[in-house]
Amino acid sequence: MLLEVENVSLSFGGIQALKDVSFSVDEAELFSIIGPNGAGKTSMLNCISGRYTPDSGDIRFKGRSLSGLKPNHRPDLGIGRTFQNLALFDHMTVLDNILVGRHHLMKNNFLTGMAYWFGGAQHEELEHRRVVEDIIDFLEIQHIRNAVAGTLSYGLRKRVELARAVALRPHLVLLDEPMAGMNMEEKEDMARYVVDLNEEWGMTVVMIEHDMGVVMDISHRVMVLDFGAKVVDGLPDEVMANEHVKRAYLGADLGEAA
Numbered sequence: 451m452l453l454e455v456e457n458v459s460l461s462f463g464g465i466q467a468l469k470d471v472s473f474s475v476d477e478a479e480l481f482s483i484i485g486p487n488g489a490g491k492t493s494m495l496n497c498i499s500g501r502y503t504p505d506s507g508d509i510r511f512k513g514r515s516l517s518g519l520k521p522n523h524r525p526d527l528g529i530g531r532t533f534q535n536l537a538l539f540d541h542m543t544v545l546d547n548i549l550v551g552r553h554h555l556m557k558n559n560f561l562t563g564m565a566y567w568f569g570g571a572q573h574e575e576l577e578h579r580r581v582v583e584d585i586i587d588f589l590e591i592q593h594i595r596n597a598v599a600g601t602l603s604y605g606l607r608k609r610v611e612l613a614r615a616v617a618l619r620p621h622l623v624l625l626d627e628p629m630a631g632m633n634m635e636e637k638e639d640m641a642r643y644v645v646d647l648n649e650e651w652g653m654t655v656v657m658i659e660h661d662m663g664v665v666m667d668i669s670h671r672v673m674v675l676d677f678g679a680k681v682v683d684g685l686p687d688e689v690m691a692n693e694h695v696k697r698a699y700l701g702a703d704l705g706e707a708a
């Protein structure tokens with residue numbers, strides 16, 4: 451197993467965001483986490499990325515416990531992520547946004563990353579550019595490479611954010627609602643890129659997504675959280691057949707309910 455989450459609990463004051471959650475994700479799996487608003491999905495991602503420290507339990511990546519590791523060591527290990535709200539440098543070009551994703555410090559501290567980047571990391575630029583060119587080709591954003599990020603459509607900015615997240619060629623990428631706010635066509639594109647990253651690059655994906663159609667269509671396995679606790683995890687069909695899941699989702703528009 452690439453990622454093992456064991457009995458993780460997390461609370462904020464009186465709110466228990468995660469209750470004794472365990473699951474594991476295999477190498478090259480496309481694993482989705484669904485559940486109603488406030489179910490604990492982002493909290494779980496934040497525990498894996500190191501932004502939050504669980505109150506109890508353990509998270510292991512490639513067999514190694516992540517407890518006590520600072521968030522800025524996650525990229526070194528091979529964990530990348532995107533955020534629920536876009537986190538691009540709006541005034542910078544697409545290319546520069548992605549190049550900056552190659553810098554480890556950038557992952558957690560934008561200001562330090564900026565200072566480092568402009569202060570003397572240019573010698574690494576050639577190697578960065580080679581890898582970045584691959585990503586630009588792969589995600590088909592050649593035509594906007596020199597565009598200023600802030601001028602792009604929301605769907606394209608989400609794609610650039612994905613490019614930056616995979617710029618370090620992580621083994622595991624954590625995607626927090628990569629299709630939120632997108633129109634149908636943008637969603638289809640994004641779903642295809644996620645599948646291609648998984649299938650062609652062998653990247654393991656853990657994704658939070660509200661669009662049940664997309665989730666059930668592209669995920670290998672799905673986990674449902676509700677009130678911070680795991681309801682079920684399994685193949686998409688198994689999850690859809692689960693009584694608790696049916697009670698929670700049936701009768702409601704599946705696309706809206708998650």
Ligand SMILES: Nc1ncnc2c1ncn2[C@@H]1O[C@H](COP(=O)(O)OP(=O)(O)OP(=O)(O)O)[C@@H](O)[C@H]1O
Nearest residue numbers: 462465466467485486487488489490491492493494
């Ligand atoms: N930094 C925080 N401080 C206080 N409470 C928090 C914090 N982060 C999350 N919570 C609380 O923990 C619970 C789980 O939140 P979380 O964001 O993980 O849910 P979610 O399933 O991702 O929801 P959504 O689908 O709305 O993004 C919620 O009650 C939320 O208010």
